[in-house]
Amino acid sequence: MGRQTFIFHNKPVVLSAFSIVGEKEGQGPMGHWFDHVSDDDTFGEPTWEKSESKMLRLAVEGAIKKSGKTKDDIDILLSGDLLNQIMSSSFMARDIDIPFIGLYGACSTMTESLMMASILTDGGYCDSAVNCASSHFCSAERQFRMPLEHGNQKPPCAPSTVIGAGAMVVSGKAGKRHCSGRNTGSDNRAGVITVDCATVGKIMDAGIKDSNEMGAAMAPAAVDTILAHFRDTGRSFSHYDMVITGDLGFTGKAIAMDIMKQAGISENQMREKFQDCGTLIYDKADGFEGGGSGCGCSASIFAGYIYKRMQEKSLKRVLMLSTGALLSTISPFQGESIPGIAHAVSLEVSEDD
Amino acid sequence: MGRQTFIFHNKPVVLSAFSIVGEKEGQGPMGHWFDHVSDDDTFGEPTWEKSESKMLRLAVEGAIKKSGKTKDDIDILLSGDLLNQIMSSSFMARDIDIPFIGLYGACSTMTESLMMASILTDGGYCDSAVNCASSHFCSAERQFRMPLEHGNQKPPCAPSTVIGAGAMVVSGKAGKRHCSGRNTGSDNRAGVITVDCATVGKIMDAGIKDSNEMGAAMAPAAVDTILAHFRDTGRSFSHYDMVITGDLGFTGKAIAMDIMKQAGISENQMREKFQDCGTLIYDKADGFEGGGSGCGCSASIFAGYIYKRMQEKSLKRVLMLSTGALLSTISPFQGESIPGIAHAVSLEVSEDD
Numbered sequence: 001m002g003r004q005t006f007i008f009h010n011k012p013v014v015l016s017a018f019s020i021v022g023e024k025e026g027q028g029p030m031g032h033w034f035d036h037v038s039d040d041d042t043f044g045e046p047t048w049e050k051s052e053s054k055m056l057r058l059a060v061e062g063a064i065k066k067s068g069k070t071k072d073d074i075d076i077l078l079s080g081d082l083l084n085q086i087m088s089s090s091f092m093a094r095d096i097d098i099p100f101i102g103l104y105g106a107c108s109t110m111t112e113s114l115m116m117a118s119i120l121t122d123g124g125y126c127d128s129a130v131n132c133a134s135s136h137f138c139s140a141e142r143q144f145r146m147p148l149e150h151g152n153q154k155p156p157c158a159p160s161t162v163i164g165a166g167a168m169v170v171s172g173k174a175g176k177r178h179c180s181g182r183n184t185g186s187d188n189r190a191g192v193i194t195v196d197c198a199t200v201g202k203i204m205d206a207g208i209k210d211s212n213e214m215g216a217a218m219a220p221a222a223v224d225t226i227l228a229h230f231r232d233t234g235r236s237f238s239h240y241d242m243v244i245t246g247d248l249g250f251t252g253k254a255i256a257m258d259i260m261k262q263a264g265i266s267e268n269q270m271r272e273k274f275q276d277c278g279t280l281i282y283d284k285a286d287g288f289e290g291g292g293s294g295c296g297c298s299a300s301i302f303a304g305y306i307y308k309r310m311q312e313k314s315l316k317r318v319l320m321l322s323t324g325a326l327l328s329t330i331s332p333f334q335g336e337s338i339p340g341i342a343h344a345v346s347l348e349v350s351e352d353d
Numbered sequence: 354m355g356r357q358t359f360i361f362h363n364k365p366v367v368l369s370a371f372s373i374v375g376e377k378e379g380q381g382p383m384g385h386w387f388d389h390v391s392d393d394d395t396f397g398e399p400t401w402e403k404s405e406s407k408m409l410r411l412a413v414e415g416a417i418k419k420s421g422k423t424k425d426d427i428d429i430l431l432s433g434d435l436l437n438q439i440m441s442s443s444f445m446a447r448d449i450d451i452p453f454i455g456l457y458g459a460c461s462t463m464t465e466s467l468m469m470a471s472i473l474t475d476g477g478y479c480d481s482a483v484n485c486a487s488s489h490f491c492s493a494e495r496q497f498r499m500p501l502e503h504g505n506q507k508p509p510c511a512p513s514t515v516i517g518a519g520a521m522v523v524s525g526k527a528g529k530r531h532c533s534g535r536n537t538g539s540d541n542r543a544g545v546i547t548v549d550c551a552t553v554g555k556i557m558d559a560g561i562k563d564s565n566e567m568g569a570a571m572a573p574a575a576v577d578t579i580l581a582h583f584r585d586t587g588r589s590f591s592h593y594d595m596v597i598t599g600d601l602g603f604t605g606k607a608i609a610m611d612i613m614k615q616a617g618i619s620e621n622q623m624r625e626k627f628q629d630c631g632t633l634i635y636d637k638a639d640g641f642e643g644g645g646s647g648c649g650c651s652a653s654i655f656a657g658y659i660y661k662r663m664q665e666k667s668l669k670r671v672l673m674l675s676t677g678a679l680l681s682t683i684s685p686f687q688g689e690s691i692p693g694i695a696h697a698v699s700l701e702v703s704e705d706d
Contacts, residue, residue: 075357084683085435085457085459085679085682091684091689099553101469101553102456102694112455125472126359200429200454202450202451203446203447203450328436328437328438331402331444334399334403
């Protein structure tokens with residue numbers, strides 16, 4: 001380990017990924033990259049929490065199905081979400097019935113769970129793991145802000161919580177054999193996507209106390225993890241086709257670029273290669289001036305857009321960072337600022353494909 | 354991996370452990386085993402959430418100090434608690450400034466975090482990790498039941514959330530060298546405690562809907578993990594000096610013993626070797642008829658009582674299971690039953706000590 005970075009010498013394979021989103025997300029610029037767009041944000045359930053849990057379950061089941069495995073082949077399920085006591089994940093895991101590790105990293109959960117799944121499979125602790133994360137606008141609004149019925153208004157800088165989930169199946173050696181088999185089939189030109197390293201984040205607190213300013217709260221943590229990753233690996237923006245953060249949104253992305261510029265990173269490189277899921281998922285003109293946020297934002301974009309672009313080899317090396325704001329439902333009322341965290345996972349299309 | 358069990362071939366060392374509890378816990382039968390008993394349950398903080406976070410920080414700092422390391426030597430911090438968005442852990446981690454992995458496993462967090470710390474150090478992904486968990490009666494009552502000011506009454510079967518935290522420093526190869534060094538000093542007769550394997554739990558839901566009946570809700574999960582551990586390792590109660598669950602309490606422990614009896618485990622062996630932290634921590638006659646519960650129950654007993662008895666070699670092989678009830682603050686109101694989970698970690702006093 002180089003200080004904060006885990007190196008995966010056995011390069012675990014991301015066998016499959018599945019992304020699922022709600023109606024508005026499906027209408028956005030990323031719409032065609034998702035595996036499933038629901039026209040019913042309730043997912044047929046009587047409460048928003050159960051809707052989110054159902055959506056997450058569909059993502060997990062979708063990823064397992066696409067991997068060519070069955071539920072019984074998966075050794076571990078790693079999941080988290082934004083709800084109190086990760087309700088979506090716990091109840092999903094009860095229904096899925098795979099040994100379960102619950103995580104909480106707020107919106108950093110997708111890369112947190114992928115990092116842990118990579119460690120488990122790279123180290124030979126298990127053959128296959130599924131990792132996932134979700135968020136739902138309606139459950140998040142009620143929990144962190146106001147119930148929808150209140151008709152709450154928000155400032156333009158405030159991002160909108162994405163209705164979405166993403167899941168990936170990660171496999172070690174056994175998975176690779178399986179994967180080679182799969183790629184001799186109809187999907188034979190698709191790239192084999194491996195995880196080569198991951199950088200675990202430190203908490204950074206910029207002193208932001210306004211929970212509408214999540215992007216500003218998370219930007220310093222995102223940059224800190226990017227710089228730690230570059231320091232530990234000797235890499236730079238040049239190594240990657242894309243460096244993509246989770247849900248900084250428009251304001252947060254601009255702040256992150258300012259901080260990176262101060263750290264000596266060239267603006268041209270950033271303009272070419274730096275992206276943020278929160279700025280990609282919605283059409284800004286459609287009332288989403290702040291962009292998207294929530295665990296489901298990076299989960300659905302990574303499992304949809306990024307994974308598929310890597311499969312078609314139009315992206316070969318990507319550094320993905322899910323970014324989390326670790327406030328609680330009551331910490332703002334106790335005068336606390338918002339701690340941010342970001343975990344980075346480096347994916348590459350395997351050369352021996 | 355034998356289905357649900359991780360085998361640690363490099364046997365990571367638990368370099369140190371630190372336990373801290375509140376006043377009532379200090380007055381209980383386990384009082385003399387804890388490293389620190391506070392006579393102020395507020396820990397000098399203005400809110401209960403901050404009190405819990407402060408207590409957790411003291412546990413982490415105490416464990417690091419006892420390990421002979423400094424904060425800068427620790428690569429990863431793994432923590433979780435019961436609060437919404439694991440507020441105690443997130444704010445503790447902000448102050449501690451070590452790369453952070455947030456977990457949510459309700460009261461199963463102590464063994465969940467120890468298991469993950471063992472994987473990271475055994476696999477060589479990092480040299481040293483600190484894992485921990487906490488709970489606080491006053492923050493838990495407000496969040497899951499009623500604020501203290503309400504003077505809520507509870508049925509005798511309901512356990513009382515422990516004010517307590519525990520932390521352990523786990524090290525891989527580098528740690529072992531360090532540990533051998535340490536044991537040539539004044540503490541030279543203390544046993545070297547290693548982690549030899551861990552079993553990750555599945556969620557079991559017994560259909561219990563009354564959140565006062567946590568022990569009953571968790572007992573099937575505890576037994577399921579114990580039986581999975583025995584199946585995967587070929588071991589039985591005979592292998593261990595003690596098999597100890599987290600916080601089933603008196604009712605839950607009795608139920609667990611009934612289920613194990615049905616599975617063919619001898620009553621004599623259970624009577625001799627099966628323990629539950631929730632039944633050990635309080636004096637039943639002192640108004641704690643239900644026993645203790647909360648992440649801090651197993652965290653403080655494992656880091657205090659169990660760790661110290663292993664150091665003095667009066668226990669040489671222990672299977673520790675923290676047991677979690679994965680209900681949320683609102684799931685009972687939505688008619689949901691309580692999913693239970695338990696993770697097991699096997700500790701042994703190293704033979705080559």
